[in-house]
Amino acid sequence: MSRGDVFRAEPEVNRSLTEYEEAIRQVRGVTAARVVADSRGAISEIHVLAGPGRGPKQIVRDIESSLMARFGLSVDHKKISVAQVGETAATLMSWGTGRIRLLNVSYTVTSTEAEAEVEIEFDDVVHRGRASGPASTVNRLRVAAEATLRAVEEYLDSDHRFALDDVSVIDLRWRKVVLTMLSVLGPGGEEVLIGTSLLRVNEAEAVARSVLDALNRRFTVLLRKSAPCDRTESPGPGDDQART
Numbered sequence: 001m002s003r004g005d006v007f008r009a010e011p012e013v014n015r016s017l018t019e020y021e022e023a024i025r026q027v028r029g030v031t032a033a034r035v036v037a038d039s040r041g042a043i044s045e046i047h048v049l050a051g052p053g054r055g056p057k058q059i060v061r062d063i064e065s066s067l068m069a070r071f072g073l074s075v076d077h078k079k080i081s082v083a084q085v086g087e088t089a090a091t092l093m094s095w096g097t098g099r100i101r102l103l104n105v106s107y108t109v110t111s112t113e114a115e116a117e118v119e120i121e122f123d124d125v126v127h128r129g130r131a132s133g134p135a136s137t138v139n140r141l142r143v144a145a146e147a148t149l150r151a152v153e154e155y156l157d158s159d160h161r162f163a164l165d166d167v168s169v170i171d172l173r174w175r176k177v178v179l180t181m182l183s184v185l186g187p188g189g190e191e192v193l194i195g196t197s198l199l200r201v202n203e204a205e206a207v208a209r210s211v212l213d214a215l216n217r218r219f220t221v222l223l224r225k226s227a228p229c230d231r232t233e234s235p236g237p238g239d240d241q242a243r244t
Helices: 003-014 017-025 056-071 087-094 137-153 203-219 239-243
Strands: 030-037 043-050 080-084 101-109 113-122 125-134 161-172 175-186 189-198
Touching (some): 017 030, 043 056, 056 080, 113 137, 125 137, 137 175, 161 203, 189 203
Antiparallel strands (some): 030 043, 101 113, 113 125
16 A cells, blocks of 8 residues: 555544545535445445536545545545436435434443333434343343434435344454444335444433434435425414405
């Protein structure tokens, strides 16, 4: 590896993928973005959804310029793929481009039973999910993960479901990390997502954060039960008379 390669990879390791995705989403025409890193932490792929009106080559050039200007990061244009969608889909995907926020995790364990309640917030709407099950060493982790998924599912339409594939605690040097693998099932097929969270003190909270880490990069492109066009206000006192 040349010195130039080392220099280019360094900013990628020192910055989070979330920062890159946020910068890319600010490029005109981009509605969603996902950045994939290799085992060294260097960017290997950038996937972008864009609306109509701008050419893919122009969007790619703007992404390259944005990453260079903000992070001093040079990305080969061949690593950037742009998929353009129609106006209706672009509007839907750009709605609510924030991230799910973890508000609270309640977790109780007896000698036989584990129970979790997870509270999350997205786009100023709060949902809670609950789950319970046998208090075995492995199942305790699954209970916290299932409660998180049930809370997130409240935001989705009936065409999308989650399946928890695995959740475990792994050792990385002197640190413990929660690793969660789950599948998103929908009309377009199945997609496997992986999330991680550093285990500090609260195991259940780390599990919930690992689930959200897996979902947050894809959540804004999943259909929600209520898009902005579905939000209607209750008629005012005189509205019925005005329509007659």
